[in-house]
Amino acid sequence: MAEEATRRVLVPGGSGAVGEGVVRAYLAAGAIVVVPTRTEQRADEFRELLGDAASDRLHLFAHDYATFEGAETLAATMRERFGGIDDVVAPIGGWWAGKRLWEIGAADWDAAFTGLATTHMAVARAVLPRLSGRGSYAIVVGESALHPVPGSGLVSMEQAAVLMMRRVLAAEAGDEQRIHALVLGPVRTRVLPGEPSWVSAEQIGTVAVALSRSPGEASREVSLRTSAEAEQILARLA
Numbered sequence: 754m755a756e757e758a759t760r761r762v763l764v765p766g767g768s769g770a771v772g773e774g775v776v777r778a779y780l781a782a783g784a785i786v787v788v789p790t791r792t793e794q795r796a797d798e799f800r801e802l803l804g805d806a807a808s809d810r811l812h813l814f815a816h817d818y819a820t821f822e823g824a825e826t827l828a829a830t831m832r833e834r835f836g837g838i839d840d841v842v843a844p845i846g847g848w849w850a851g852k853r854l855w856e857i858g859a860a861d862w863d864a865a866f867t868g869l870a871t872t873h874m875a876v877a878r879a880v881l882p883r884l885s886g887r888g889s890y891a892i893v894v895g896e897s898a899l900h901p902v903p904g905s906g907l908v909s910m911e912q913a914a915v916l917m918m919r920r921v922l923a924a925e926a927g928d929e930q931r932i933h934a935l936v937l938g939p940v941r942t943r944v945l946p947g948e949p950s951w952v953s954a955e956q957i958g959t960v961a962v963a964l965s966r967s968p969g970e971a972s973r974e975v976s977l978r979t980s981a982e983a984e985q986i987l988a989r990l991a
């Protein structure tokens with residue numbers, strides 16, 4: 754546990770429903786947790802939501818990390834300020850629904866595909882060369898990356914692209930870095946209480962922390978479709 758006290762973790766998308774579980778888990782594990790968010794308002798709301806959990810190890814601030822330039826500044830600042838970056842968990846995304854693919858417009862494409870895919874790429878290219886090697890980089894996607902979801906095709910396409918990005922990065926990094934994907938089923942969050950059988954945001958955070966602290970876990974895709982699956986993985990990592 755003492756090792757976690759100095760771990761420096763970046764959670765872009767940390768203000769979101771899944772991100773909250775990740776941020777809470779790393780704070781509870783004693784890490785320094787950096788959460789950029791694209792608006793001041795969201796920073797204020799998320800700080801309030803965290804309440805007492807928002808300790809002085811949480812660095813939550815407004816910053817546009819969704820561009821190559823913005824992500825580069827973020828990674829450079831983190832290195833200057835904290836001396837490096839050990840872990841990244843990227844629950845960047847969200848749901849989009851309501852149109853078949855041939856009904857979408859340019860604004861849908863930009864919001865649900867280009868914008869999100871660009872943000873993942875921007876963060877990965879800025880951070881990976883600066884990762885210390887002590888921890889890991891984990892992207893967060895849904896099962897929709899693997900299966901077409903009619904009416905939400907842009908989500909499936911974007912998530913599949915990000916999943917392939919992870920595969921390419923892992924192949925290119927070899928033994929230098931551990932680059933994981935957490936592939937989620939429906940999640941119990943502050944937004945959606947869901948069913949007891951669903952994996953919870955809290956469990957996702959706990960798995961992310963355990964994975965990053967397991968140097969023997971080479972780059973991999975971790976299926977977290979249910980609460981039971983999360984518990985099995987946690988038992989194995991323990």
Ligand SMILES: NC(=O)c1ccc[n+]([C@@H]2O[C@H](COP(=O)([O-])OP(=O)(O)OC[C@H]3O[C@@H](n4cnc5c(N)ncnc54)[C@H](OP(=O)(O)O)[C@@H]3O)[C@@H](O)[C@H]2O)c1
Nearest residue numbers: 766768769770771790791844845846847868872895937940
């Ligand atoms: N919730 C679920 O049940 C569920 C199930 C399966 C998979 N997932 C996956 O988990 C990930 C997170 O989902 P979520 O439910 O937590 O979503 P969310 O609550 O909407 O949060 C997503 C976060 O991503 C950031 N974000 C959103 N759009 C962005 C954009 N265009 N550019 C940059 N950042 C953007 C936001 O951060 P800021 O606005 O603060 O910058 C936000 O905090 C997604 O990949 C999603 O597919 C979620």
